Each structure stands twice: as C-alpha cells, then as structure tokens.
Amino acid sequence: MELLQKERQSQIFDLLGRKGRVLAGDLASQFGVSEDTIRRDLREMAAAGRCERVYGGALAVTTLRQPLSARLTLATERKADLARCAIACFRPGMTIFIDAGSTNLAIARALPEDMSLTVVTNAPAIAMTLMDRQGVDIIMIGGSLDRHVGANLGARTLDALASLIPDMTVIGACGLDPSVGITASLFEDAEIKRLAAANSRSVMAAVTNEKFSLHYPHVVCGREKISCLVVENDAPEDMTRSFSALGIPVHRAGQA
Amino acid sequence: MELLQKERQSQIFDLLGRKGRVLAGDLASQFGVSEDTIRRDLREMAAAGRCERVYGGALAVTTLRQPLSARLTLATERKADLARCAIACFRPGMTIFIDAGSTNLAIARALPEDMSLTVVTNAPAIAMTLMDRQGVDIIMIGGSLDRHVGANLGARTLDALASLIPDMTVIGACGLDPSVGITASLFEDAEIKRLAAANSRSVMAAVTNEKFSLHYPHVVCGREKISCLVVENDAPEDMTRSFSALGIPVHRAGQA
DNA sequence: AAATTTTATGCATGATTTCGCCCGATTTGA
C-alpha cells in the first residue's frame, strides 16, 4: 500500500513513541521508499520538534531511553484530544477505575485540577500524574508491578479489586473488534480488566485508531458490556457504526 | 543490539548518574565498540559538560567538584551520594521494602540496571523509577494515596504489609534523634513505617543532615531497632557517635 | 479540459560523520 507523506510521518512518529528510536535504513525498506525520502521526513519532523535527528536515524524527543518509559511519557497529541472527549463523560463525585495504558494515562493528564473524583488505579504512572490534582482522591491497587504493562497485576490485585464497585471503569483496550469485543495480549492483565469491567456500573473504552480490528488471545469483555466508546475524530466510519447499531454511544474526539 | 552514537552517550550519562564513574575499558566491551570510540565519546561529553574526563574513564559531574565543600551544595547531589553509599549494603536476591521520601527515591534512582532484587514499596514514584530496571522485581503495596507523603497509606496498606517480612526496610525518617529514635509527622504514615520496621529483619535509615535532632509527634521505632545508618559525609560527629556506641554501623557517604 | 504551478520522490555527487587502527606522547604506580 502506498502512503501519503503525512501518513508516513505520522507512522514514524508512532514508531518513535513505541520504540524510542528509528533507523533511516529500516524505515526506507519498511515503507518501500528511498532513504532520501526518509531522511527528508526525519529532517522535517526534527524541524517541527517531533523527533531528534541523529546520525543513522532519529530518537524520540522527550526521552531517549527504554521503550516503556518512552511510551508513557510520549504519545500526547492525538491522545490528548481523545482524553478531553472522554473526560466530558465524567461527573463530579464519581468513583472511576482507570486501567493502565498510554491512552488512559493521557486521560489522567487531561483531568482538570479541581474536578472532584475518586480515582482507583493499578498503574503507578496514572497515580503519580494525579497526585497534584487537589480534587482527586486516589486509591492505588497494589500487586506485582509488570514492567511491560506498567501496572500492578496478580492475585493481590484481583483480590483488592474484588471489593470495589466503581461508577465507571475506563478500560484500556489492546484490541477492539466489533464482533469479539475487547481483548488483551497478556493473561494476567486481561484478568484484571475482566474483573474491573464486570464489577463496574459502566465501562468506557477510549481507543485510538490502530486498536480497531485488532484482537489478542485473551477476551476482556464482549462489546455488549461497553457502555460508552470514545474514538478519534477520523475513526473509520464502518467500525463506529457497528457499535452505534448496538445502542452504544460513540463519542468522536475534537468535534465542537 | 547496535546503538547510535547519541544513544550510547546517553546511556553512558545514565551510568554515570547511577555509578558515579565509568571506565573506558568496561564501556568498550559493554557496548561492543573500541576504546577509542569510547574515549571520543567521553571527550565529547566532557566538552559538553556532561562528565569530567579522568585518566581511565570519566566521573559524573556531581562527583567531580572538589572533595566536599563546593560539591555538597545541591540537595539532589548530596542525596545521590548518600544513595550510592546505601546501595552498597544491598545484596543480590534480597527483598527490600523501600519507604517513601525523597532520599529513598534517590536510592531507587541510584540502583544499577542489573542488580537482582525484589523491591516492595508503597510509593508510586519509587515504583515508576524502578520500572526500567531489568533485574528488579517490584511489588506495590496499594492503599489510599496521600498526596503529601507521596505514598499509599491506610488500612489496606497496613493489611498488605502485614504479610511481608522483608530482608531489609529502608525507612524514611522525618526526624532522627539519638534518644527518641525515628519519628514521623503524620500518623498514618508513621503506622506504616512502624509495621514495616517491626516486621523487617533489618532496618536501614539513610538520613540527610537536617534530619538530625528533629522529632515529630509519632514514634516509628526506637534507635535500638535500627540496624544500619547511612549519613552524609559531613554529618555531625556527636550524632553518629551516639549510634556507633550502640553498636549500630554508621556508613558515611562519599568516602572511598 | 488544458495548461501551469506545486509537490513528492528518486538518483547522482560530493561532503560529512563514525569508527577502528596505528603511533608517538603522556600519565600512573611502583
């Protein structure tokens, strides 16, 4: 498939967020264009402050470190849009479980200083982000911290979560498929998500475009369990329609 | 994996922050490049003020400032020094509870990438810092996150902590007094500390100078419970003596 | 619809960077 320049750069930006670095040669073969084109892309992106140009490729702007911390500290932009839209569904006084994931971290970041909420989470990054929000009470669910997922998992986590009935769960979807529902790649992570979704009075899923039509081994919950879907403003129409058809409200980000 | 020059230098910088010094030979074999390349890196970094070049390798900029006068001006540098000293007491395989507090956070930051440890903590910041340490298993104790202490507190925290017997507890001291022992300003925080200290096989306290002779309302543990004290290079002699007299080993930071 | 401008891309070329190696100079420790 042939990509437009902007699409290519956007994908490079995503890759940077995920891997922390890219090599000019790799990108060239991956996108099927010449290295010169890639170099031009990288130069442009660097000029726009979207990456740091180095000999041989480019590095993510914020941190040139491990993919995980990079993934967590990066990723704003499209996700911030999504986050603002998601927050519009929150009501003061709610108790909300926020699952791990970079999109959900963006939601935490976007929470206003003074919103009165109780947030429950098993992700240290989300807890830390919310620490300076005066209005937010934070409850952390402990457990064994998985460095890949960036959240506490395991028996203790499940146990602590079992005695909680949040008004809403903001669930992190590894993959969202119209027929299968929400799936996750890691068993233990899926277990947590499943319990949270089952206990919660409502379930919100905020997903970026690349999550659509992906499915992973572990089913978290069927699509009928989803109370509310938040998508990007250029989310594929056919995907969102199949959810709307089920009576699930779909909120598009960035639309006035 | 092959690294780009900038990445290599960035990692060297990280190592410097963690160990305080690096050797050209070690780096060469570690990164799989020639010593000449490493020397060029170090020279460049030194030119940029990111390290101090010395015969055989390089030193962190913090450690370079002469013996102890000018260097110990910045609190973070003093703590990094303290941290390196504290870490020398850790042994591979240990299970260590690390309490909240900025000094303890510095200890977490200073932990080497590859040290094999199980770290238990109720402070999200410490958990996040350790997330990229491959050798460290992290267990988070959940609870209600206190935004002032920066740690999870409360009944659930106490409960989860009760079933843990760490090899060592690195306790955060709000105040350390030779006669009273360790005290804390917040009741709930003190409760956690007290339980951790009581359950643990040994207790380390790493304290900066300003902690001495301070005491707060809530007693955490008497001085006799302390197994090991880590203090700054220029800690007041009379304070340390009263602990040494009890048979408590006192480690001074920044001494070869 | 045709003509014109703009843009994206690939290729060639000469410049630049990286890096291993070598050699003579310098530092270290005994």
Added chain:
DNA sequence: TCAAATCGGGCGAAATCATGCATAAAATTT
C-alpha cells in the same frame, strides 16, 4: 626512574548525509 596503561591525533574505509536536478504525480489555475 621505568614499565605499563592510557591518551590524543591522524589516517582511511564505510556508512550516512545534504544538495541539486530530473521526473512524475497532484493540485491549481486558466
């Protein structure tokens, strides 16, 4: 003082880069 380790600079090969130019596609104007 001496020997060994370390150092800095210079050299060359290979990789990477920036630039100019030509071509083709896309967008714009006529």
